[in-house]
Amino acid sequence: MPLATDVVGLDARASAEGLTAGEVLLLENVRFDPRETSKDDQERLALARELAELVGEDGAFVSDGFGVVHRKQASVYDVATLLPHYAGKLVAEEVKVLEHLTSSTKRPYAVVLGGAKASDKLGVIEKLATKADSIVIGGGMCFTFLAAQGHSVGTSLVQPEMVDTCRRLCETYADVLRLPVDIVAAEKFAADSPSEVVAVDAIPDDKMGLDIGPESVNRFATLLSNAKTIFWNGPMGVFEFPAFAAGTKGVAEAIVAATAKGAFSVVGGGDSAAAVRGLNLPEGAVSHISTGGGASLEYLEGKELPGLAVLNT
Known part of the structure; x- marks a missing residue:
């Protein structure tokens, strides 16, 4: 599994573009980007837009990190406002x-x-x-x-x-x-x-x-x-x-x-x-x-x- 050296930077974008069917790309820890936990709605939304761009027009968001669903963060909340979104198996089971x-x-x-x-x-x-x-x-x-x-x-x-x-x-x-x-x-x-x-x-x-x-x-x-x-x-x-x-x-x-x-x-x-x-x-x-x-x-x-x-x- 390839690991990008950044969250939404040059390496993340290049790695995402190079993926073939069935491959998975792991991004760097999203909290390394200060916008992830920002209290400013626009800052979080900006990061969410960049994350959404990585998956392209046919992408979707699956939320499967139950340990963070109580937090209003870019990769937890805002990205779901931009893409078709679904609860993963873990989140569904926890609920x-x-x-x-x-x-x-x-x-x-x-x-x-x-x-x-x-x-x-x-x-x-x-x-x-x-x-x-x-x-x-x-x-x-x-x-x-x-x-x-x-x-x-x-x-x-x-x-x-x-x-x-x-x-x-x-x-x-x-x-x-x-x-x-x-x-x-x-x-x-x-x-x-x-x-x-x-x-x-x-x-x-x-x-x-x-x-x-x-x-x-x-x-x-x-x-x-x-x-x-x-x-x-x-x-x-x-x-x-x-x-x-x-x-x-x-x-x-x-x-x-x-x-x-x-x-x-x-x-x-x-x-x-x-x-x-x-x-x-x-x-x-x-x-x-x-x-x-x-x-x-x-x-x-x-x-x-x-x-x-x-x-x-």
Whole structure:
């Protein structure tokens, strides 16, 4: 497969013109052209026109990068306004799976959310709290929720500007949200930092939480064992450090076990997908591993994804 040394420059044009039937040309990374991610509509459209010119009058655009459909970029959105356009097999399959999570879910429906920042997940929590039977919250984001409940969280990651919103969510959806009851605390963010398991109401002032604790894992695993539909996005701790990976590993294993019992499970890309793959599980251990973490969340949040919306025009 020939590789052009530029995006829409001389080499790309010459290579495209030299293609014969059945050949494929791979362009250089489109993000090397600053117009790809420009906020200026005309700049993006200019790049899109040059991309469209490469395929000629009989060309078409097939969108098959689900991980970027939530971005309004030249090669995702604008080029589709210039050519006949279609969803590729991957995009179509991803949308089919996510539609299943929003419309025809079997109950109980469990959502597991982790990662560092509460602000990244508040929208999807608000949206899914009325659809899911339970929403498990772990990772760094749980400490903003714990702080909202009045717990002292030591030096753990907290977003002060999100505390009031998290408090409102805890009060409004008290019967749905599930927070850790214990955590693994350490003095510093380091793989070799000495750690201890403490209850969430006994976190030392000079320590930070870097994983959920074993009792939390057990409770979450029990909850997941009864679920018929599961969506997971975000690790439960700093899983890159072995000392703080048990929470993520435990949740992943619980989801795999639930899937083996017949649950429909979706892992929403990113770090959680990496965690599942890191367990060296057999094919089909979970029902679906999404290629788009951010795109999955925005879809479930009910936002319009530019790269999908344009395909319907």
